[in-house]
Amino acid sequence: MAASMRLLFRRVIRLSHRNINVTAAGVSRGSGCCWGPSTCRCFSDAAGDSSTHFGFETVPETEKAKRVYKVFENVAQKYDVMNDAMSLGIHRVWKDMLLHVMHPQPGVQLLDVAGGTGDIAFRFLEYVRSQQERQKRRASRSMQTPSWQDISNNYSTEDVVESQESRAVVCDINKEMLKVGKQKADSLGVSAGLSWVVGDAEELPFDDDQFDIYTIAFGIRNVTHIDQALQEALRVLKPGGRFMCLEFSKVTNPVLARLYDAYSFQMIPVLGEVIAGDWKSYQYLVESIRKFPDQEEFKGMIEDAGFYCVQYYNLTGGVVALHSGFKL
């Protein structure tokens, strides 16, 4: 039994090594991936602009944003289905953990950047509404026999409560993703307190000191200049506001890491091809995860941007990390 398991493991690892070698070789040859003109451009990249990574490829910085836009334009329609298939539904747990750690008080304003299909925003509105209901229930329980004074006070405070309703703004650079999100909102019947804005994380179309909470879930690794995105986050947050980032990160356990690598490079592009008909986008996704800095490094970047009390939580053994910082 043990021998056969060991054989299976070895075969899986050999396959994954081969796969990684193939992709690495593909990149170095510059021909296998059919990215076509852009790879030629990257060889003759003497125009003076610096280059960055696009998955395991090196591209000029100006290119990356366009390429990422195309990737998400392609996957937008099947984005949620693919999320469920790839993570076996665990992504819902990750997003629920984000809300649980956030523990938003009623009346806060949320900005969800790279929010795309609106998962975080929907969860946020639901959480805040259930909190408000709980508070109202508690208040009514303690006020079973209100005096005339209390009743008249209630009449005057009813309008004040309206202005403190919590609001969620979903911002994304990609119009297709926002369209899918709006459709989801309509089908769920959620529309109060929700806005959809097109914007670039490196240059947000909002004033300073606007939001209580800034979240970016599985989006920051697609940003070309991460430190600029962090600076923008600092700018639009109110004093005392919280920055929260959910992102794939480095798995610490070596055994789990091997399994995770094998799963990522073997299964995910295949699933992408079968379900969404797009191998390359999901290849990019898996490669971009490997290129993203690890937990400690990212924590350092957040601190450099000017956030305090920066902390991270590892979810699912380090597959996903939840970073949190405060603007104080």
Added chain:
Amino acid sequence: MAALLRGLRAGRALRGLCSVVAAPPAANPQGSSLRRSFHCAALRLQDESKSDKPPSSSSTTYHEHYQAHSAEQDAAAASQDDSTSDPAAEEASRPNTSYQDQSGEQGEEYETEEQLQARILIAALEFVPLHGWSMEAIAAGAETLGLSSASTGMFYNGAGDLVLHFISQCNSQLTEILAEQHKQVQLGQAEQKRTADFLRDAVETRLRMHIPYIESWPQAMSILLLPHNIPNSLKHLSSLVDDIWFYAGDRSTDMNWYTKRAALTGIYNTTELVMVQDSSPDFQDTWNFLDNRIQDVVNMSTTAKQVQSTGEAVVQGLVGAAVTLKNLTGLNQKR
């Protein structure tokens, strides 16, 4: 790692300093590198209180840095009456902010983070009668300081943080009062109280600090009994009892040290429980209960001594009776 962070902060502060020196201080807020508004709350007060201090940033004297640092400490301590921010003062205080960064002391910033947390908790205490010991109270407190309610995420223990902070605040207040009284006695301005009276007064003073929050105190007690809070609450209780006995004059080094503190812990806890359900005017029932309990302890110690001496006397009597019997029956004679 720490050195790298310090270097980065110093580098950014230098850039910030240059841009500030270039622009007039009254200009609109500049780039994000100056947004150390975290220092602003403390420094705002500093500017309001020291209006004669010039907001120039170009001088880099060590003396001015010390002034800024000590003023910030004062400001943080006297932060109860923090008023709404004044943009001009905020702008003028920014040069000092980048100044303190230039000194590159990471220790300073961490100290101020805890001070900020302490300030939020102190502000939150006002809202406890309304919201109970909960995150809502902390959120309301943060809002009065001008911070978003999302900053309550800093308190990972939530309501437990608030209760523990309140307890330690009360304990330090009590210690100050006892030290003051001790000083009075040393100076001869007051008379040394009897142990029983001293204990009674100390416990009463400490329990009176709960009176503003007595409605929600049961909730606080239950929070303190949560498993992850028990180590901290026990620590606070034991240090409280130790302080009271120390100022009562206890210098014992034997088993008495433990028995005395155990007795006082029992008295304090039971009196607290009585106080929570007491409805008499000015908690008179509670203070009567306290008197009786202290009297019990005093009685018990005298009773213990009496029992011991009685025991010895009884043993002596028995030995004497046995010797007399032996004499009478003639067993004692040596023939």
